[in-house]
Amino acid sequence: MSKLEVQDQQLLATQDQDHLWHAMSRHVEGGNPTIAESGEGAWFTDVDGNRYLDGVSGLWCLNLGHGRKEIVDAAAQQMMKLSYFPLTLSHIPAIQLSAKISDLLGDTYKTFFSNSGSEANETAFKIARQYHIQNGNPGKYKIISRYRAYHGSTLGALSATAQANRRIKYDPGVPGFLHVPPPYSYRCPFGEEVTDCDKVAADMIDQVINWEGAESVAAVIMEPFISGGGVIVPSDQYLQRVAEICKKHDVLLIIDEVVSGFGRTGKMFGFMHSDGVQPDIVTMAKGLTSGYLPLGATAVKAHIFEKFKEKGNDKHLRHVSTYGGHPASCAVALKNIEIIEKENIVGRVADLDESILGRLRDLIQHPHVGEVRHKGFLYGIELVKDKQSKEPASDEMMAKVIGLCKEKGLIIGRNGDTVPGFNNVLIVAPPLSSTEADLNFLVETVVNTFEQLN
Numbered sequence: 001m002s003k004l005e006v007q008d009q010q011l012l013a014t015q016d017q018d019h020l021w022h023a024m025s026r027h028v029e030g031g032n033p034t035i036a037e038s039g040e041g042a043w044f045t046d047v048d049g050n051r052y053l054d055g056v057s058g059l060w061c062l063n064l065g066h067g068r069k070e071i072v073d074a075a076a077q078q079m080m081k082l083s084y085f086p087l088t089l090s091h092i093p094a095i096q097l098s099a100k101i102s103d104l105l106g107d108t109y110k111t112f113f114s115n116s117g118s119e120a121n122e123t124a125f126k127i128a129r130q131y132h133i134q135n136g137n138p139g140k141y142k143i144i145s146r147y148r149a150y151h152g153s154t155l156g157a158l159s160a161t162a163q164a165n166r167r168i169k170y171d172p173g174v175p176g177f178l179h180v181p182p183p184y185s186y187r188c189p190f191g192e193e194v195t196d197c198d199k200v201a202a203d204m205i206d207q208v209i210n211w212e213g214a215e216s217v218a219a220v221i222m223e224p225f226i227s228g229g230g231v232i233v234p235s236d237q238y239l240q241r242v243a244e245i246c247k248k249h250d251v252l253l254i255i256d257e258v259v260s261g262f263g264r265t266g267k268m269f270g271f272m273h274s275d276g277v278q279p280d281i282v283t284m285a286k287g288l289t290s291g292y293l294p295l296g297a298t299a300v301k302a303h304i305f306e307k308f309k310e311k312g313n314d315k316h317l318r319h320v321s322t323y324g325g326h327p328a329s330c331a332v333a334l335k336n337i338e339i340i341e342k343e344n345i346v347g348r349v350a351d352l353d354e355s356i357l358g359r360l361r362d363l364i365q366h367p368h369v370g371e372v373r374h375k376g377f378l379y380g381i382e383l384v385k386d387k388q389s390k391e392p393a394s395d396e397m398m399a400k401v402i403g404l405c406k407e408k409g410l411i412i413g414r415n416g417d418t419v420p421g422f423n424n425v426l427i428v429a430p431p432l433s434s435t436e437a438d439l440n441f442l443v444e445t446v447v448n449t450f451e452q453l454n
């Protein structure tokens with residue numbers, strides 16, 4: 001890739017400083033941000049001509065990597081044919097995509113499209129509350145989520161997000177959101193002596209529903225594996241237990257597949273690791289289009305939609321999104337899913353995790369690694385000062401690992417600014433289409449970096 005002229009680079013850096021507001025970032029006067037210019041597969045090149053392997057798939061979304069011509073063509077062709085159309089009426093790619101999603105989820109679902117994961121979750125909360133009213137239980141409005149979980153940046157989704165650092169100066173949140181402890185065996189919230197932390201964490205949801213009164217609880221929302229909050233991976237039985245509890249109390253189970261959907265964990269959807277679980281509502285974004293265009297989706301089981309069919313002026317979902325389900329985004333999603341199936345991306349993730357990426361688990365030998373948690377191409381490496389005390393590693397140590405990897409051409413992430421004092425989990429989540437050479441480079445770079453860390 002061409003390296004930009006020095007004066008162009010300087011102009012871009014100045015304009016970036018003066019005009020562009022970066023997400024989740026402190027303003028650093030005279031800072032030197034990474035400005036990307038182009039990408040190919042799992043790699044991108046910055047304006048200085050440096051190449052990096054993107055070990056976190058952008059924001060965990062670039063599942064098929066950069067530069068898939070078929071996806072770009074699908075968007076362009078759709079835009080030429082029908083540039084925009086609202087879903088107050090209907091259009092072909094949205095119909096086809098909704099049918100495909102239902103097929104992939106393994107039951108009959110009706111899908112409402114939006115533009116992002118946050119909006120997909122907002123939509124789910126509104127549907128859950130309205131459903132219970134129209135199902136004869138108007139008192140059921142509370143939504144339960146878990147500490148450490150992230151569900152989005154808009155106020156409803158942020159209210160479900162139980163990460164204190166993300167809420168500073170934006171609270172109070174929306175009323176009716178409650179939080180319960182996560183199934184986090186490494187630092188079990190119920191005490192170190194607890195032997196089955198996952199079971200106790202699931203039973204706590206039962207307990208909280210009883211304490212609150214089941215007649216007041218509308219839904220539980222959870223990711224199959226907490227991703228941004230530190231990659232917390234319970235046993236497959238945890239979700240089965242939660243699903244049983246929800247069913248017992250007529251509480252809807254909303255599964256947030258924004259990160260784990262479309263192959264990330266080695267199954268098409270993360271909930272599919274737990275046999276017999278069929279969520280009432282599934283929310284999706286990110287990997288739905290591999291990040292090529294924005295799209296969010298809220299898929300709702302048919303029996304819930306039944307309640308929105310009833311006659312009356314206020315029985316339908318009074319919710320709209322101008323761009324939600326944009327024809328080009330839906331066409332991109334259809335092509336993305338077609339490639340995932342054609343290239344057996346899901347099976348590939350499971351295989352390459354086993355044969356290559358899984359070597360990251362050996363990092364557990366390192367004195368500063370407390371735990372390596374993973375599911376498919378989703379890795380969390382929890383750093384500690386020492387294994388005995390489990391005291392979280394310092395920000396400096398976290399920054400050092402990330403900085404050394406970057407010097408060697410690898411971008412990895414962390415659960416930054418989530419839970420006070422516990423932002424000590426490194427995150428590795430490469431594109432699902434990464435080549436074997438990419439994955440070998442990733443593992444070797446991380447392992448070499450840890451060798452430099454003492």
Ligand SMILES: Cc1ncc(COP(=O)(O)O)c(C=O)c1O
Pocket residue numbers: 059115116117118119121150151152153223227228256258259285286
């Ligand atoms: C689990 C989860 N849910 C929802 C969201 C929100 O998605 P978006 O940024 O597209 O609004 C995210 C974003 O990182 C996420 O990780």
